[in-house]
Amino acid sequence: MDKGYIHVYTGNGKGKTTAAFGLALRALCAGKKVFIGQFVKGMEYSELKIVDYFKNVEIHQFGRGCFIRNQPSKEDYEAARLGLGKSKEAMLSNQYDVIVLDEINIALFFGLVTLEEVLDLIKLKPEKTELILTGRYAPKEIIECADLVTEMKEVKHYYTKGVMARKGIEY
Amino acid sequence: MDKGYIHVYTGNGKGKTTAAFGLALRALCAGKKVFIGQFVKGMEYSELKIVDYFKNVEIHQFGRGCFIRNQPSKEDYEAARLGLGKSKEAMLSNQYDVIVLDEINIALFFGLVTLEEVLDLIKLKPEKTELILTGRYAPKEIIECADLVTEMKEVKHYYTKGVMARKGIEY
Numbered sequence: 001m002d003k004g005y006i007h008v009y010t011g012n013g014k015g016k017t018t019a020a021f022g023l024a025l026r027a028l029c030a031g032k033k034v035f036i037g038q039f040v041k042g043m044e045y046s047e048l049k050i051v052d053y054f055k056n057v058e059i060h061q062f063g064r065g066c067f068i069r070n071q072p073s074k075e076d077y078e079a080a081r082l083g084l085g086k087s088k089e090a091m092l093s094n095q096y097d098v099i100v101l102d103e104i105n106i107a108l109f110f111g112l113v114t115l116e117e118v119l120d121l122i123k124l125k126p127e128k129t130e131l132i133l134t135g136r137y138a139p140k141e142i143i144e145c146a147d148l149v150t151e152m153k154e155v156k157h158y159y160t161k162g163v164m165a166r167k168g169i170e171y
Numbered sequence: 172m173d174k175g176y177i178h179v180y181t182g183n184g185k186g187k188t189t190a191a192f193g194l195a196l197r198a199l200c201a202g203k204k205v206f207i208g209q210f211v212k213g214m215e216y217s218e219l220k221i222v223d224y225f226k227n228v229e230i231h232q233f234g235r236g237c238f239i240r241n242q243p244s245k246e247d248y249e250a251a252r253l254g255l256g257k258s259k260e261a262m263l264s265n266q267y268d269v270i271v272l273d274e275i276n277i278a279l280f281f282g283l284v285t286l287e288e289v290l291d292l293i294k295l296k297p298e299k300t301e302l303i304l305t306g307r308y309a310p311k312e313i314i315e316c317a318d319l320v321t322e323m324k325e326v327k328h329y330y331t332k333g334v335m336a337r338k339g340i341e342y
Contacts, residue, residue, distance in 0.1 A: 002337050005329050009186060013321035014178075015193075019186035022193030022218075023340065029224075030217035030339030046201035047193075053200075053224045097339070130340055147334070149327040150184035155320035158176050163318070166173050168201030168268070169194070169301055 004097070004130040005147035006122065010105060010138035013152035020100045020132050021047050027130070028054040032097035035090040039063060039083050039107035039135075040076070045171045060086055063103075072110045080112035084121065091124035098130045105135030105142065115141055175268070175301040176318035177293065181276060181309035184323035191271045191303050192218050198301070199225045203268035206261040210234060210254050210278035210306075211247070216342045231257055234274075243281045251283035255292065262295035269301045276306030276313065286312055 007023075009016040024034045028050075034057045036050075042063040050057055062083025064075055090099055101121075107113045122145055125131045133142060143149050165171055178194075180187040195205045199221075205228045207221075213234040221228055233254025235246055261270055272292075278284045293316055296302045304313060314320050336342055 002340075005334065007185075008326075011324070013323075014319060015180060015186060015190035015321045015323065018193035018197070019190040019323075020193070021196055022186075022189035022191070025192055025196045025221065026189070026216070026218045026342075027339045029220040032339045045197070047197045049200040050196065143326065146327060147329040147332065148185060149325075150186045151324040151326050152184075152186065153182070153322040153324050155179075155314065155322050156317060158318040161318065163176065168198045168203045169173075171197075 004128045006131045008138050008142060008146040008149040009134045009152060010136060011151035011153050012136055013154035015152045016134040017102050020102055020134050023132060024100055027098045028056055034098045035096040036100040037083055037087050038102040039080060040103045046168055068110055072112055077112055080107050084113055084117055087121055094126045096129055100132040103135040104133050105138045109137045175299045178303045179309050179313060179317040179320040180305045181307055182322035182324050183307055184325035186323045187305040188273050191273055191305050194303060195271055198269045199227055205269045206267040207271040208254055208258050209273040210251060211274045217339055239281055243283055248283055251278050255284055255288055258292055265297045267300055271303040274306040275304050276309045280308045
């Protein structure tokens with residue numbers, strides 16, 4: 001099997017989590033095994049139903065049912081802690097072809113996890129596993145250790161027109 | 172039902188088609204109906220198997236089994252022509268919640284379709300349909316008529332390290 005690489009999808013534009021799920025979909029269609037851990041998020045996203053369609057995928061949420069507005073709460077820290085543990089287990093199990101750590105950069109940004117913790121987690125990546133890290137504000141240390149980095153740059157966004165998040169499109 | 176918008180995913184980074192498929196996945200998981208037309212591409216991508224897992228999706232390829240290296244061939248033009256026709260039918264049928272025209276910007280770039288043809292096609296979008304256009308080199312006229320535009324900017328890519336496209340990750 002091929003060597004696995006580290007991808008980072010960052011930037012302020014729409015498409016980061018979406019691309020990670022697209023990649024998960026492609027991998028699943030190719031018979032690969034996928035682990036998805038969503039940091040910060042705990043909402044009922046439509047894409048969580050991916051487990052009803054594919055048997056080789058696991059998805060876990062390590063966040064509360066709402067976005068962090070100002071300061072993270074104790075529950076946010078605890079959820080991220082759980083996320084770190086579960087992600088570490090996923091790495092060490094060496095049973096996933098693709099591991100997605102969705103919004104891990106945002107968990108970092110809010111100080112829910114430390115840069116050292118994330119870098120240590122990345123080091124546990126099994127040779128053949130593809131690791132996908134998403135979220136705005138990827139710090140330069142994460143970008144440095146990645147093999148592929150795409151910045152999703154917002155050129156135009158309809159939220160500036162007052163369009164709210166819609167089921168099946170945004171969540 | 173909500174009004175549908177026009178998205179453009181362009182730029183030189185990895186994640187455009189992947190994000191379009193991620194969006195298709197989210198929409199399908201939410202019970203929506205999806206049409207995917209792939210311009211220029213005719214290769215055996217893993218993600219084509221999406222039809223084996225979801226019943227509400229249709230996928231068509233309007234390209235040959237290889238990339239256009241220099242000049243498009245007669246077959247490339249014919250395939251793109253077929254693509255325009257099929258995409259027009261999909262729009263007019265008014266039965267899809269999401270329509271993806273993958274790599275349509277590349278078809279434009281190679282002159283397989285004209286800007287006027289694409290703009291005319293966009294005008295056929297039913298009010299409630301979400302339209303997703305992907306591919307590098309989106310011209311300003313397409314960007315102008317879109318509601319959401321993300322530029323996937325390559326910050327780092329592993330192909331510079333000699334990594335070839337891999338099944339389940341790139342295709």
